[in-house]
Amino acid sequence: MGAVTVGGILRKFDSRRVVSRQAVKFSLALCCSLIMVIAGFSPTGAAPTGDEIAAKVTDKLKEIQTVQADIVAELNDGTSKNPVKMTIRVTADRAMQVTRMEITQHPVFEGQIMILDTKKDQATVYMPVTGQAFRGKTSSVAAQLGVDLSMIDLNALLSMDTKTLLSCKYLRQEVVNRLPYHVVETRPKVGGSAATAGVQHVWVDAETYIVYRVEVYDSAQNKVATITMNTFKTNVKIDANKIRELPRGTKVTELK
Numbered sequence: 001m002g003a004v005t006v007g008g009i010l011r012k013f014d015s016r017r018v019v020s021r022q023a024v025k026f027s028l029a030l031c032c033s034l035i036m037v038i039a040g041f042s043p044t045g046a047a048p049t050g051d052e053i054a055a056k057v058t059d060k061l062k063e064i065q066t067v068q069a070d071i072v073a074e075l076n077d078g079t080s081k082n083p084v085k086m087t088i089r090v091t092a093d094r095a096m097q098v099t100r101m102e103i104t105q106h107p108v109f110e111g112q113i114m115i116l117d118t119k120k121d122q123a124t125v126y127m128p129v130t131g132q133a134f135r136g137k138t139s140s141v142a143a144q145l146g147v148d149l150s151m152i153d154l155n156a157l158l159s160m161d162t163k164t165l166l167s168c169k170y171l172r173q174e175v176v177n178r179l180p181y182h183v184v185e186t187r188p189k190v191g192g193s194a195a196t197a198g199v200q201h202v203w204v205d206a207e208t209y210i211v212y213r214v215e216v217y218d219s220a221q222n223k224v225a226t227i228t229m230n231t232f233k234t235n236v237k238i239d240a241n242k243i244r245e246l247p248r249g250t251k252v253t254e255l256k
Contacts (some may be wrong), residue, residue, distance in 0.1 A: 066238045067092045070104075070230040076223065083226075093238040099153065100243045115244060116149050123149050126246050133246055136255030144255065165189055173206060180206040 069090045074083040087105035092098070097118040103109045111128030116138065123141040126133040134141060142149045167187040174181050181203040188198060203213040214227040246252070 064234050065094045066234065066236055068231065068233045068236055068238070072228045072230060074226045076225065087230075091238060091243050093240075093243060096238070096240060096243070097153075098240075098243050111247070113246065114147075114149070116153060117244075118153050124244075124246070124252075126250060128247075131247075131250060133250050133252045134255055135252055140255045171201070174203070176203065176212065181212060182206050 067090060071088045071090065072085070073088060074085050076083040085106070086103055086109065089100075089102045089104050091100045099116045099118075101114045103112045109128075111126075113124075113126040113133075115124040115126075117123070118138075121138055122135065123138045124133055124135040125141055125145060134144065138149050165188065167189055169185045169187075171183045171185050174183055184202045184204065186200045186202060198219060199217050201215045201217070202211060204211055211229050211232060213229070214225075215223055216225040216227070218224050
């Protein structure tokens, strides 16, 4: 099947693809921020300062080799009173340089899979609506879907210097379901100063230091997303075959 035919297939699902592309970008960016926040805390008695968090993040990220996470996202673009809910499973291995993201619950996109193999410069995208997967060089697949697949690169995410990227502020401690949580505000830095647009409030378990929830706000302080972590595990054993696995009977189209 040629590239033109593939493009035709993809255009049939253009409206769905746009929403899916936004959800993919958003969820991956949040995965990155969750990793940075988790790595930035140390179980000390005193509340950490923003500078302390940022300094620890850069060192701690180097220790993370694998990630398994189940993320429940509620996204609100302002056009509807009801947020779009989806569950995303992320599995990544830094040594293999392979990252897998699968939408496990969503009324439209459930079953969609994206796999990035950085070592081979190869990306695979499975579309459950057609039962097809498109595989090829990362740039070719990204061009077809209009998604920046470099955002899935675990090694690149974990190698970022968070001190220069994020401004972190410790807000307070809260009790949720009888458990204590630290609440932290993060802002992206632009040109060396904290940006005024877009903040995240992050709830971190005060005992285990695992992220429980992230709330994302736009420049007008409207909540645009809530992310809840069902699970988040690091440095666990990853099955190389499972991380690359596609549903049985999938027809794979190679993109040139």
